[in-house]
Amino acid sequence: MNNPLKEAATLQFYRRKSGVKWIVLILSVIIAVGSIFYTNFLVSEIKEREEKQINLYAKTLEQVSGQFLNPDINYFVLDEIISSNNTIPVILTNEDGHLTSKNVPEVEGAKDDIERQRILQKEVEEMKEVYAPIPITFRDESGQVYGYGNIYYRNSILLTRLRYYPYIQLTVIALFALIAYTIFSYSRIAEQNQVWVGLAKETAHQLGTPLSSLMAWVEYFKLEGGETAEIAEELKKDVDRLEMITSRFSSIGSIPQLKNYDIVDVTTKSIAYLEKRVSTRTIFSLESFPEGAISANINKSLFEWVIENLCKNAVDAMGGIGSISIKILKVNEGRIAIDITDTGKGIPKKSLSKVFSPGYTTKKRGWGLGLTLVKRIIENYHTGKIYVKSSEIDKGTTFRILLNA
Ligand SMILES: Nc1ncnc2c1ncn2[C@@H]1O[C@H](COP(=O)(O)OP(=O)(O)OP(=O)(O)O)[C@@H](O)[C@H]1O
Ligand SMILES: [Mg+2]
Structure with missing residues (x-):
């Protein structure tokens, strides 16, 4: 029997969730790449402008050197063009190798001209690596050459900052998104917990009333004797089962009491109960290392629920034919391991990370809640661990x- 409602709910939930994830990821990559590209575009525009400005600077310098006769033009050119460069670091060399600079902050701390020259020389070496120097020729007013020089330059600090800006910005945004995501997922988990606990509590509560009435009736029929008492005996088994279910729901709906139990004994009884209810072609076996009782702090009804869920999944995986072997062993650090091995169809590698997620199922009539519940019981209520130790197809x-002793 197909359950269209269920299929619609679980499958859509899964597809939508992973679909949204991909869309968000792709959009983020587009935004990141886009902003880096755009900034790079801006950087190259500004770079071009800075180069033009330097060329203009060089030409102006050449002109000015021959225009000492016209101080008006001189001052205008100097003020408007040469001094207007407040950002691009430039160094001017002349034939004697003497260096003068503008916008080179490195020389500010120099205590004398010797040190200043040394620093500038170093800067010149670095500038050479990036941009070829612009040669200039000095002429006097009659056009007679009286010297040669070179202008060295590098990009302004503004440009350098702009180049790294998108990376810094994206890092900050990514960090912010990570923090926001963590907060949201925590609050989502808290919400899920509330739903689990609330629903379980309510179920236990609602089952409680008719159950106590049923128990009273069973006792009454037992006293009748004869055939009625026999029927009452059978009825009692179902009532006990209902009581167990109620106790499971009530345990998961509150902070459960953990008590010391011999888990070999508890597991043996669970298996005995299950054995009667599955195909006779399912062979159960249980071993413990070391042999004998192994005790651990558990909530009995929840622990039985775990064993039952895992064994039911194992039976399903084997189509009812095969063997389920359970090993209970003491491992390091006072921990206890319970291995449940089946001879079923195995879990594909790509599904391993999903089996514990709510709604993940490969069964026509499954809800995909069994392992979610098992994980909750082991990890939240027993501070233990559960995982797929190994799985091989077919x-x-x-x-x-893993439980604490
Ligand atoms: N022992 C196993 N061998 C192979 N596959 C398994 C085994 N146990 C679980 N699975 C896979 O994990 C899925 C999820 O298991 P889970 O118990 O959470 O849900 P379900 O059994 O499908 O439904 P239900 O809610 O009724 O338990 C199963 O549908 C199955 O594909
Ligand atoms: Mg299951």
């Missing part, structure tokens, strides 16, 4: 539970 699967 060979079988081993789930491992």
Whole structure:
């Protein structure tokens, strides 16, 4: 029997969730690449302008050197063009190798001209690597050459900052998004917890009333004797089962009490119960290392629920034919491991990360909640761990539970 409502709910939930994730990821990459590209475009525009400005600077210098007769033009040119460069670092050399500079902050701390020359020389070496120097020729007013020089320059600090800006900006945004995502997912988990606990509590509460009435009736029929008492005995088994279910729901709906139990014994009883209810072609076995009782702090009804869920999944995976072997062992650091191995169809590698997610199922009539519940019980209520220890297609699967002793 197909359940269209269920299929619609779970499948759509899964597709939508992973679809949205991809869209967000792709959009983020587009935005990041786009902003880096745009800034690079701006950088190259500004770079071009700075180069033009330097060329103009060089030409002006050449002109000015021959125009000492006309102080008006001189001052205008000097003020408007040469002094207007407040950002691009330039160094001017003349034939004797003497260096003068503008916008080179490195020389500010120099204590004398010797040190200043040394610093500028170093800067010149670095500038040479990036841009070829612009040669200039000095002439006097009659056009007679009286010297040669070179202008060295590099890009302004503004340009350098602009180049790194998108990376810094994107890092800050990514960090912010990460923090926001963490906060949101925490609040989502808190909300889910509330739903789980609330629903379980309510279910236990609602089952409680008719159950106590049923129990009273069973006792009454037992006293009748004869055939009625026999029927009452059978009825009692179902009532007990209902009581167990109620106790599971009530345990998961509150902070459950953990008590010391011999888990070999508890597991043996769970298996005995299950064995009667599955195909006779499912063979159960249980071993413990070391042999004998192994005790751990558990909530009995929740622990039984875990064993039942894992064994039911194992039976499903084997189509009812095969063997389920359970090993209970003491491992390091006082921990106890419970390995449940089946000879079923195995779990594909790509699904391993999904089996514990709510809604993940490969079964026509599954809800994909069994393992979610198991993980909750083990990790939240017993501070233990559960994971797929190994799985091989068509060979079988081993789930491992780790508990504190
Ligand atoms: N022992 C196993 N061997 C192979 N696959 C498994 C095994 N246990 C779980 N799975 C896979 O993990 C899926 C999720 O299991 P889970 O118990 O959470 O849900 P379900 O069994 O499908 O439904 P239900 O809510 O009824 O338990 C299963 O549908 C199955 O594909
Ligand atoms: Mg299941």
